[in-house]
Amino acid sequence: MSIRSSRFLRGVVAVLATAFTTATIGVVSATPASAAVNTSPSFLVVYNNNIENWLPASCADDKIWSRLVNYIKGRPLSPDIFTVQQVSNQTQLDTLTRYLSDQLPGTYAGQIAIANPGSMGYTSTCGKLKNQQTNAVIYRSDRFTYEDATRWRSDAPENYNTGTGPCQNLEPTSSSQDRVHNIAIRLHDNIANQDVSVASIHWPTNTWYGEQCAAENIREADEAMTRLGGTLKIVAGDANTGPGTAGWWNDAIGFGYRDPIAERCGTPHCPPEHNTLGSRRIDYLLVKSGNGFNNAGTISTSLTGGAYSDHLAVAAYVNY
Template sequence: MSIRTSRVLRGVVAVLTTALMTAAVGAASATAASAAVNSSPSYLVVYNNNIENWLPSSCADGYIWDRLITYLKGRPLSPDILTVQQISNQTQLNTLTQRLSDELPGTYAGQIAIADPGSMGYTSTCGKMKNQQTNAVIYRSDRFTYDTATRWRSDAPEDYDAGTGGCLNLEPTRSSQDRVHNIAVRLHDNVANQDVSVASIHWPTNTWYGPKCADENIKEADEAMGRLGGDLKIVAGDANAEPDDAGWWEDGRSYGYRDPIAEKCGSRNCSAAYDTLNSRRIDFLLVKSGNGFSNVATVTPTTTAGEYSDHLAVTAYVNY
């Protein structure tokens, strides 16, 4: 091969390489055309959602979780933190963080309460795809460094069938209760040079009289935050309890937590516009040691062009 021919070939390769790279960048930009990463050291973009095992469209019974991802793509800023409940296992968490990394600005990682939860006893993979359930904290790994985690189990009455007795950890009953295994992580924010502790919680349902122990469960969540420390503390998840149940919401206030949705609606008991499951407000994003909020919202099916989960997400920009 002559020197001239070699130079021509190198030139062709360079042009093709540039074209391919430009196409790839263009495709990535189109994927998340409206969103950008949050580069501010002053606040974090936080979302919480019980994803009901992130049902695929073939098994969703009308709930198509892809709609929430599409919604996030259209927001000005992608999430810094996303707490999720009723995720199936480590494999599903890995799939979700990879998808968020592929489709949103930023890169994502997560920590899960139990990597391989026990079976809930269901036999159908569709229609009731909840055989494994636990909780996780997802965060932008291009902004945060993971430090450590703490895990604990939510409480229900000692006699959970009758709803009587003291509040004790709800261990596996007739089905696994790994969905009440909570996780909190401490992250170092490399943009703000601050430490933030984030909990993803799921408290027992009415089936086990969980709301009767909601005050104990907020106490234990605050204790977990105390173990981790941090400049900012966020407790988010599915409480399966309304603000009036067992005085837990007022207890949370006494521990220093603020409820962005309540502050937006002007009351502990908001109107139906803020319900997150049927006619109840049971999903919360609570903040301690913060300096206020903005862009507070309940993510309704109207804004996502259809149902995306059995529960509605809540979101806020949380100030340090």
């Protein structure tokens, strides 16, 4: 059942006392990397980013995303979980997990929605940032044991060219849209002795009138979390819409999720410094947990020394 945003905000003040501001996140330092692995059984370090700019190796800008990794090197703790959208394929995911393992404390592995996504229809693998696109969950394999996965496609109107008809799976078209194939996995945390379920989502753009099905898409994401179970549930990714569309954000709160960035702002409609794509906040990290989170932040390009993707990353320490 949807609830009013004002009801959600009653408990915001207590959370804001522990959240840090963008100014206190810190800037990338020229000093050696200071990050360490998180050994606490109480919380997980979680990042999310749509990595559009992580291009195939043949493309000139294939390492621009390293700016974000360089920023993370200067943080106290490396990610336990990193959800990514618009990764190219299994080969690129393997390259990415090796890169993270080489650059950061910890050893990383990942699960992908589709190993070999269909073509987006571009004439170059470098066109529109990349020609193959899907989603993945990356995790520290030195902390977690992979247990299970579930996959599903995001919804758009039945006639996605006109925005009419009921919501249904957006099946492959002449521009494959395998980037709307979501994945959720269940991991066993060997430090906390807890199960955690994590989803990486990407919903259709307004080209396919995807905003109209945002409420259905958050419902399906929550159903995936229910299928997997776990003490802690995290749904993160690119919703391609703001929190005020079709009641989806209120529905998420009604399902028991919390939005660290919204709680930091005191409203789901955050000020511009939390926009993740141009003038919109469309990338989210949603948490269903009894103990909340802290250190929530949006990673601005001023912190990374320049653009690292078309999208800004979001991060939080998520408590069990």
